[in-house]
Amino acid sequence: MFKHVDYLQFQAKPEKPDAFFAAKLQELVGGQFGEMTVMMQYLWQGWSCRVPGKYKDMIMDIATEEIGHVEMLTTMLARLLEGGPAEATEKAAAANPVLAAVLGGQNPQHSIVTGGGPMPTNSQGVPWQAGYIVASGNLLADFRSNVAAEAQSRLQTSRVYNMTDDRGVKDMLQFNLARDTYHQQQWLLGIEQLIEDGFTDSPIEQSNGDVEKDFARRTFYSFDPESQAAEGRWARGETLLGDKIEYVPDAQPLTDDKPLGPAPDPKLFVTYDGSQGKGKPGTGAGAHAQGMANVVNKIKGALD
Missing domain, CATH: 3.30.1530 (manganese catalase, domain 2, chain A)
Structure with missing residues (x-):
């Protein structure tokens, strides 16, 4: 069960709308290393964790926090998109080639598809996909993946941070940068804990x-x-x-x-x-024979 508190974890108040910057900010929501990815990655790892207690609780705590980060970013996007392109804007762009070029950098789906709201996509409008996440069931391997995911997420957040002068946007991103810094350490410390608790004898996955x-x-x-x-x-x-x-x-x-x-x-x-001789025609009977041979070989291997 999840509980929702009707407040953001940290404020998401831009100084002014900026639909052009909103298109860039979408990468931090639905990109390969956006908040949707780490949210779903940690949720899946937490739900699949077979170690009740501190490990499962830690994963679920971070996963739940990431749900809040998606909410912060989507709220920021909606506020940046306030007063997005409309008929008046189109007329102004028609009379001003420079303005038209600037407006060309916006994502038209923000107006056409979501009515001025955020989307679960990257900055190019490509939908987020579940193939981005890693949840193997092996905590050592997963924690390694989580460190990399947080590092990439933080790097992209840092790049986007330098693409705006809006103090409100920067204020929120400063918080996000700090959380990514700490989350990297949480997963690295988690690996140390796995070693200390005897779940692995080294920091390297070597099953x-x-x-x-x-x-x-x-x-x-x-x-x-x-x-x-x-x-x-x-x-x-x-x-x-x-x-x-x-x-x-x-x-x-x-x-x-x-x-x-x-x-x-x-x-x-x-x-x-x-050069390799004559090929064997594949038939249903051949597939059945191959399957039976596989079973026989497995039995022989087990007896040996």
Whole structure:
């Protein structure tokens, strides 16, 4: 259950309307790294969290705060769009090419689609999509993603902050910048807590680490003979897991396997030179046989 308080978390009062700037501000609402993304990302992570108590509560607290941030931004957008383009504006633009050019930077959907209100889109009018969010169920991996999301969100907020002289807009964005600064730290401190509580033994996601190719987990491959990458910390000393880093200049293939698929099904009409032999026609019976073979192989593997 969510409860709504009929006040914004922080004020969203522009000094004056500015429909041109509102088009830019849309990026902070429905862009890939906008507030809608972090809101939905944290909500999904919180709802999916299998660790009741402080972890789930922390995720849900931040997620709920992000709902309020979306509300702040959408309120600011509505106020910036007050008195947007109308017939009088169009007549003025027709008589003034410079004004027409300025008005050309506005998002016409603010007037046509929402009647002077905000939209769940980015600054180009592209709708927000759920594919932006990350919610894997693994808190270490998710917290890493959250740090990156907050960093990108803060960077874009900082850029938009420099695109306006409106003191009211800047006042709200100063608050948003500060929250993004703290949220980055919350997720990093969350990783420290995961280690302290024994949910992971390192800050690096390494599920099935015991089956990794040992040489590959500590090797930096360079594919440019003139690369200067060897000068970086990432190519010398120890890894964060304590392995000695090996730098391989002008890396070469580790196999003689070439990227060629099998002979294609002749019924698929693939352009093919015959070098892989004759292709096997795919049929329902063939698919069934392959499925049965997969089951048999799994049983054999389990017995072995």
